[in-house]
Amino acid sequence: MSSKPITLYDIPNKDPDAPGSPTTWRARYSLNMKKLSYQTIFVELPDIEPLAKRIGAAPTSTKRDGVTPLYTVPIIHDHATGAIVSESAAIAEYLDKTYPSGPTLVPAGTMPLQLAFRDAVSDVFGAFRVFMIEGIAPKLNDRTMKMWKARLTEQGVNLDALFDGDKEKVWEKALAGFAKLDKWFEGNEGPFVMGSEPCFADAVLGAFLRYSWAALGKDSKEWKDIVSWDGGKWVKYLECFTPYETIL
The missing domain is CATH 3.40.30.10 (Glutaredoxin)
Incomplete structure (x- = not known):
């Protein structure tokens, strides 16, 4: 054990x-x-x-x-x-x-709404998935990279030609997605989805932001854009997860 x-x-x-x-x-x-x-x-x-x-x-x-x-x-x-x-x-x-102590990740009756939020957030980040694929690919170990590349090929994604069309237009979709996401938080009484305490939906959004930071790179134009969007909301939101980022 x-x-x-x-x-x-x-x-x-x-x-x-x-x-x-x-x-x-x-x-x-x-x-x-x-x-x-x-x-x-x-x-x-x-x-x-x-x-x-x-x-x-x-x-x-x-x-x-x-x-x-x-x-x-x-x-x-x-x-x-x-x-x-x-x-x-x-x-x-x-x-x-x-383990009921600590924040309740899925308050009673909220799972359907939290899963709907998860899917909606996945769509926002999926709009610029090619940027994250481009960034994370060089960081993968060889065995994982080989299998991941094969899966992407099955999905019609060519790692050697990720941007089929205007790269800027893809990024414009990202901006529009974050603007929509920002509106979901309007009137919230606290930094998290349900207010002052984090829930599973926050883990979803925080995870996407953390992964984007890792994939895009903190010094990339794209990450700097995300940091600046919506009055700096997203970097402030991600900072709320600093206490929860320990890799054990």
């Missing part, structure tokens, strides 16, 4: 300060918000499915054929209870149920 009560499985890369993906950062933020003791074990992309099958983690979706199970991280293994939980929203629900 691990000396830590919980193990978080994540994807490594060449930058030790910026591992993972938007989904694994959601789980890390959730664990840190709850102030839980855990350890991170890094797993290269080709090793995730064998690991999941070995420890009994459930698939989170299906592959492109619509039939074959797809195994992804984050996965947590709670050594205190024996529970093995896949997928960030399910992890947040599990942590609330098992």
Whole structure:
């Protein structure tokens, strides 16, 4: 048994300060918000499915054929209870149920709304996904990069020709998306989605911003744009997550 009560499985890369993906950062933020003791074990992309099958983690979706199970991280293994939980929203629900102290990540009755928020935020960041692919690709380890590139090719994404058209127009979509996101926070009584305390929806948005910072690079024009948009709202929002960024 691990000396830590919980193990978080994540994807490594060449930058030790910026591992993972938007989904694994959601789980890390959730664990840190709850102030839980855990350890991170890094797993290269080709090793995730064998690991999941070995420890009994459930698939989170299906592959492109619509039939074959797809195994992804984050996965947590709670050594205190024996529970093995896949997928960030399910992890947040599990942590609330098992460790009720600290902020409630998914208050009763809010999961459908939080998942709708997750999907809407995914659309905002998906509009400039090619910028993040371009930035994160050189940071991936070779084995993960090889499999990731193959998956992107299946999706019709060519790493050698990411920008099919006007790069500026793609970035204009990002600006419009953030402006829409800003309106969702109008009238909020506090810095977070539900006010003064963070919830799972905040872990989602914070994770996307943290991943964007890592992928784009803090000195890039694109990240500096995000920092300046909406009166500096997004860098201030991300700063709220500084206490929850510890990589254990």
